[in-house]
Amino acid sequence: MDFYEIIRTRRSVRAFKKDSIPEEVLNRVLEAVRVAPSGSNRQPWKFILVKDRTLKQKMVPVCNNQKFMDEAPLIIVACGKKLPINRGGYMGEMSILLDVATAFTQLILAARAEGLGTCWIGAFNNDELKKLLEVPDGYEVVAATPLGYPSDPSVFAGPKSRKTMNEIVSVNKF
Numbered sequence: 001m002d003f004y005e006i007i008r009t010r011r012s013v014r015a016f017k018k019d020s021i022p023e024e025v026l027n028r029v030l031e032a033v034r035v036a037p038s039g040s041n042r043q044p045w046k047f048i049l050v051k052d053r054t055l056k057q058k059m060v061p062v063c064n065n066q067k068f069m070d071e072a073p074l075i076i077v078a079c080g081k082k083l084p085i086n087r088g089g090y091m092g093e094m095s096i097l098l099d100v101a102t103a104f105t106q107l108i109l110a111a112r113a114e115g116l117g118t119c120w121i122g123a124f125n126n127d128e129l130k131k132l133l134e135v136p137d138g139y140e141v142v143a144a145t146p147l148g149y150p151s152d153p154s155v156f157a158g159p160k161s162r163k164t165m166n167e168i169v170s171v172n173k174f
């Protein structure tokens with residue numbers, strides 16, 4: 001699939017088939033994550049593959065009761081390692097959000113290239129999710145996504161509501 005078509009047809013998917021993901025497909029998606037860029041190449045991340053059914057079910061109430069999450073064969077949880085230094089940017093230890101979000105974006109686009117659906121989950125209780133998944137101190141959960149084949153593959157052809165180019169781009173000054 002053409003790169004721009006992947007971007008254009010990616011959608012948040014909120015209904016999944018139970019079908020499992022072939023290992024080679026999952027490995028390609030994870031490889032897209034592994035090679036992602038990060039500040040000073042620190043790769044301050046860990047991606048938890050939640051496969052266990054009971055654990056997936058327990059994640060739902062911790063993630064704002066988003067019930068579609070545990071329909072998918074897998075939930076991927078992206079954690080960022082808080083860095084003790086400010087890398088010269090204004091964000092300080094918050095910069096893990098940028099690093100992890102960059103890798104996560106590669107994940108959701110690679111998933112689309114494989115015909116898999118994702119839905120970026122940002123609504124969750126960080127403390128409770130950390131406890132459930134035994135995320136150690138020094139790490140925060142940044143994002144999660146169910147990963148699986150969409151119940152209805154036509155979801156990728158659905159409408160995309162976005163601001164116009166003029167609203168989001170300016171030249172020289174804001």
Ligand SMILES: Cc1cc2nc3c(=O)[nH]c(=O)nc-3n(C[C@H](O)[C@H](O)[C@H](O)COP(=O)(O)O)c2cc1C
Nearest residue numbers: 010011012013014064066119120121122123124160
């Ligand atoms: C940081 C972030 C957090 C999000 N959190 C949620 C979420 O908790 N639940 C959900 O259903 N969608 C969530 N989304 C998906 C957005 O609602 C979705 O990307 C947006 O409506 C555009 O639709 P599209 O992804 O289909 O293009 C999140 C997206 C981002 C980037």
